[in-house]
Amino acid sequence: MNQKKEIKGVIEQILGSNITMRFDGTNEESKLKEEFIKVITIFESVWKRQNDIDLTYGADLSSYDDPFFKVIEGFINFCFDEIAAEAIIFYVYARKTDEGEIIPFVDSNNQEHIFNTIDDLWEFLMYWAEEIMKL
Amino acid sequence: MAKKKERDVLSIEIQYDEKEELEALIESEDFHKLLLDEAISTIEHALTKNRKSARVCYVPNLECSVVLEKRNFTKVLNTAIKFYEHQEDYAKCAELVNLKKEVNESEEGNKGGN
Numbered sequence: 675m676n677q678k679k680e681i682k683g684v685i686e687q688i689l690g691s692n693i694t695m696r697f698d699g700t701n702e703e704s705k706l707k708e709e710f711i712k713v714i715t716i717f718e719s720v721w722k723r724q725n726d727i728d729l730t731y732g733a734d735l736s737s738y739d740d741p742f743f744k745v746i747e748g749f750i751n752f753c754f755d756e757i758a759a760e761a762i763i764f765y766v767y768a769r770k771t772d773e774g775e776i777i778p779f780v781d782s783n784n785q786e787h788i789f790n791t792i793d794d795l796w797e798f799l800m801y802w803a804e805e806i807m808k809l
Numbered sequence: 810m811a812k813k814k815e816r817d818v819l820s821i822e823i824q825y826d827e828k829e830e831l832e833a834l835i836e837s838e839d840f841h842k843l844l845l846d847e848a849i850s851t852i853e854h855a856l857t858k859n860r861k862s863a864r865v866c867y868v869p870n871l872e873c874s875v876v877l878e879k880r881n882f883t884k885v886l887n888t889a890i891k892f893y894e895h896q897e898d899y900a901k902c903a904e905l906v907n908l909k910k911e912v913n914e915s916e917e918g919n920k921g922g923n
Binding site: 677678680681684685687688689690691692693694695696697698699 | 823825828831834835840841844845848862864865867868871872873874875876877878881884885887888
């Protein structure tokens with residue numbers, strides 16, 4: 675509490691004005707979700723970039739990019755359960771057809787899940803974590 | 810549904826053990842410049858969006874945002890003008906004077922409108 679007051683004082687002194695310190699904290703799960711969304715967004719954009727370069731310029735960079743993707747996939751497999759890892763990799767590489775149609779992901783219980791956004795993928799991972807706990 | 814793209818908020822972690830370290834921060838010209846520049850940019854953004862306050866930065870270790878009320882925009886711009894005068898950056902001062910005019914006009918407009 676004291677640190678907050680001291681830091682507020684420093685900022686006010688520098689800006690030459692009163693300020694408000696507004697609490698904008700988030701809980702651990704939303705922080706984790708935010709980080710996850712950031713990482714998957716980058717992963718997806720790198721994958722898309724490789725495909726776009728191939729489609730636009732006919733330059734196939736897959737042999738250059740593949741080791742990077744293998745590292746990413748390796749970490750995903752290392753950090754998640756088999757189905758959860760499959761879902762993440764499916765989300766980035768295979769959820770859309772060339773025409774942009776969304777293909778459902780099928781889990782090991784034969785249940786279909788549609789991932790329109792990373793939020794949907796996150797919801798599935800939360801659901802799947804609960805399913806694993808039941809085993 | 811598409812989400813509105815908000816401007817990225819600067820995140821500044823301020824960690825210290827002794828109060829002297831914090832005082833050193835007050836002496837730092839670079840830190841002054843960083844905060845003032847960010848404040849200027851958020852004031853501009855707040856004016857464009859017709860907001861009543863500006864979120865200058867986020868301090869993650871306190872989980873707090875530094876929020877500046879519109880009635881204090883002019884005070885901050887005066888501080889920034891003095892800072893850039895000291896730096897002898899008169900072009901920046903002129904820019905800030907114009908921005909101050911915009912803030913005043915916007916305040917007068919609000920008074921008239923309400």
